[in-house]
Structures are given as structure tokens and as C-alpha cells.
Amino acid sequence: MTQFPDAVELTQKLLSFNTINPPGAEHECAAYLGALLEAAGFRVDYAAFAPTRTSIVARIGREMDKPPLGFTGHIDTVPLGAAQWKRDAFGASLEGGRLYGRGASDMKSGVAAFVVAALANAERLRQSPGATLVITADEECGCGGAAYLARHTNLLGEVGALLVGEPTANYPLVGHKGALWLEARTSGVTAHGSMPERGDNAIYKAVRAVDRLRDFDFGVEPHHLMGRPTLNVGTLHAGLNINSVPDRATIGIDIRTIPGQDHAGLRTRLQQALGESVEIVPMIDVEAIYSDPAEPWMQRVFEAAAPHVGERPQPRSATYFTDAAVLNAVYRDVPICVLGPGEPQLAHQTDEYCLVDRVEQSVAIYGELIREWS
Numbered sequence: 128m129t130q131f132p133d134a135v136e137l138t139q140k141l142l143s144f145n146t147i148n149p150p151g152a153e154h155e156c157a158a159y160l161g162a163l164l165e166a167a168g169f170r171v172d173y174a175a176f177a178p179t180r181t182s183i184v185a186r187i188g189r190e191m192d193k194p195p196l197g198f199t200g201h202i203d204t205v206p207l208g209a210a211q212w213k214r215d216a217f218g219a220s221l222e223g224g225r226l227y228g229r230g231a232s233d234m235k236s237g238v239a240a241f242v243v244a245a246l247a248n249a250e251r252l253r254q255s256p257g258a259t260l261v262i263t264a265d266e267e268c269g270c271g272g273a274a275y276l277a278r279h280t281n282l283l284g285e286v287g288a289l290l291v292g293e294p295t296a297n298y299p300l301v302g303h304k305g306a307l308w309l310e311a312r313t314s315g316v317t318a319h320g321s322m323p324e325r326g327d328n329a330i331y332k333a334v335r336a337v338d339r340l341r342d343f344d345f346g347v348e349p350h351h352l353m354g355r356p357t358l359n360v361g362t363l364h365a366g367l368n369i370n371s372v373p374d375r376a377t378i379g380i381d382i383r384t385i386p387g388q389d390h391a392g393l394r395t396r397l398q399q400a401l402g403e404s405v406e407i408v409p410m411i412d413v414e415a416i417y418s419d420p421a422e423p424w425m426q427r428v429f430e431a432a433a434p435h436v437g438e439r440p441q442p443r444s445a446t447y448f449t450d451a452a453v454l455n456a457v458y459r460d461v462p463i464c465v466l467g468p469g470e471p472q473l474a475h476q477t478d479e480y481c482l483v484d485r486v487e488q489s490v491a492i493y494g495e496l497i498r499e500w501s
């Protein structure tokens with residue numbers, strides 16, 4: 128049998144690659160994981176949506192009636208932020224059960240845990256429906272790697288269930304809201320500020336649009352777990368100088384949707400509310416996901432996680448969105464569970480760390496699910 132690192136060692140190795148996004152540059156990290164998996168008999172396909180922006184799909188198993196079990200995680204991280212780090216963000220130092228580094232919780236530990244669980248069970252997987260590992264680039268800037276895999280390749284294949292290793296402190300989550308980020312643009316005619324009657328002020332139009340957005344009615348019933356959809360106007364950019372009539376204004380809108388909400392229909396409704404003079408351009412468009420907690424595989428995940436979270440898990444959802452929302456377009460109607468070793472409150476923080484114990488627990492949970500699937 129080939130030697131491979133344990134999950135903590137592998138997390139440390141992954142943390143040493145700078146995959147801060149932007150710019151991303153995940154290729155070396157992806158190639159390292161690809162080589163590790165290939166050495167254990169996985170078939171690995173590489174897909175780069177741009178130079179150095181590499182995702183991988185690794186597969187092992189036999190063609191059978193039952194599809195493989197899917198795992199997914201991303202290898203890009205967010206920037207370090209303005210505050211000074213007390214630890215080396217790429218040093219992967221271990222102190223008192225904590226492993227420090229950018230991406231420790233979100234989510235290189237999650238990727239390392241499912242890769243090691245798959246490597247440790249490679250022999251068993253080979254003789255079974257097996258597993259598919261989807262390891263993506265560019266999740267943090269809007270699921271770019273996953274979108275490329277879903278829309279421009281046929282590498283994803285089929286899975287029977289999907290585990291998303293995003294940070295949940297190993298608590299199984301049954302879904303998350305969707306995100307529809309839009310830019311609403313208004314235009315006008317510029318003129319000298321001393322003669323505004325000669326111009327057409329784009330800010331006035333934008334303010335009317337913002338007012339309508341504040342009162343926007345989604346026209347949907349709340350979801351029993353995720354509640355209501357939300358809308359926030361996060362930015363408003365307009366005007367170059369005080370003594371000109373602005374001819375362009377841009378409103379940044381962050382909408383979080385609930386399961387069952389169709390984004391195309393929502394955009395039509397927004398366009399009607401804002402009127403034809405406002406141009407709406409999508410920036411990020413990922414729908415909500417939700418899996419019935421009573422579904423048998425979801426129940427198995429709950430059982431596997433229970434000893435590690437100290438209680439019988441209750442149905443809960445994540446506050447963030449994940450690549451699953453994009454992969455879901457290909458992996459139609461399979462149960463999806465978000466469960467990973469990272470600490471959700473440490474994602475994107477200064478001096479981000481993960482807990483070594485949780486990484487080992489994740490390997491145990493993933494391993495149990497792999498053995499059952501086989």
C-alpha cells in the first residue's frame with residue numbers, strides 16, 4: 128500500500144500553498160492532491176477555467192447500478208485582511224490542538240479529511256460503486272471552479288449523495304439559502320452642475336430604485352427552516368464630482384433566497400418593480416439547496432455525526448452558500464449534507480485555525496459513510 132499523510136499533515140501541506148483568491152492560483156495545490164490520489168489508484172481529471180485556476184475530479188470504483196458517493200470542497204481561500212496576523216498564515220503551526228493558517232477552517236482541513244478518508248478506504252472503494260471527489264478552485268469569488276466543471280465539462284459524472292466539507296464543526300447541515308447578487312444600473316445625461324435642467328440625473332433614478340427595493344415584496348411563504356428571503360442594498364456608486372450632473376449610478380443588491388425560489392422568475396419580478404429604465408445585471412446566481420432530513424442517507428449522516436457533536440443533530444442550515452448550489456444543477460435531486468471539521472466562526476478571520484480533534488473526527492465520519500456506501 129502506498130504511504131499517505133494523515134489528515135492533519137495533509138491540512139498542513141495544503142496550508143503551505145498560497146491560494147488566496149483573488150488571484151487564486153490553485154494549480155500547484157490541485158496538482159499535489161491529484162498526484163496523491165493518482166498514486167492510490169484514483170483516476171484524476173484536471174480542469175482549469177483559466178491559467179493556474181485548476182479544479183480536480185478524482186474517481187475510484189466500479190460501474191454499478193448504484194452511483195458513487197460524492198465529496199466536494201474548495202482549495203482557494205479569502206485574503207488575509209487588513210489586521211496583522213500573529214501567526215504565519217502559510218506556516219501551519221500547531222499549538223495546543225489548534226492548527227493555524229489561512230484556509231485552516233475554510234476549508235483545507237475539510238478537503239484533507241475527505242481525501243484521507245478516501246485514501247484510507249481506497250481498496251474497498253475500488254470494488255464498490257466508489258467515490259467521486261470534486262475539489263474546486265475559485266469558490267470564494269462565486270463558485271467559479273464548480274460552475275466551469277458543471278457548465279463546460281462532463282467530468283462531474285453522477286453521484287448518489289453529496290457531502291460538502293465546508294466548516295460546520297462536524298455538525299450536519301441540511302442546506303443553505305441561495306444568493307442572487309445583482310447590479311442595478313441607471314443612466315442619464317451629464318451637464319454642468321450649475322445647469323442641472325440640461326441634464327438627466329442618474330442618482331435621482333437610483334434613489335427611486337433603492338426605495339422600491341426597500342419595499343420589495345418577494346411574494347413567497349417563508350421556508351420552515353430558513354425563514355424568509357432577504358434583500359440588502361450593499362453599495363451605491365455614482366457621481367464623479369460635485370459640480371456635474373451624474374449620468375450613471377450603480378446599485379449593488381444582495382438577495383438571499385429560500386428553497387423553491389426560482390431566480391429567473393425573481394429577476395422578472397424585480398425588473399417589473401424597478402421599471403424598464405433600470406438595467407439589472409447578475410453578478411452571482413446560486414440557488415438554495417435543501418435536503419429532507421428524514422431521507423435515509425441524511426439520517427445516516429446524522430447518526431455518524433451524533434457521537435462527535437454530543438447530541439442527536441437537529442435539522443439546521445448554513446448561513447453561507449457553497450459550491451453544492453452549482454453542482455446541484457448536475458447532481459439533480461441527490462441528498463446533500465454540509466459537514467466539515469472547520470470552525471464556522473473562524474472562516475475568513477485573522478489568525479484562522481482549526482481544531483486537530485475535529486479533523487480526526489471528520490475522517491472517522493467520512494470513513495464510516497464511505498464504508499457504508501461500499
Ligand SMILES: [Zn+2]
Nearest residue numbers: 201233234293
Ligand atoms: Zn468555504
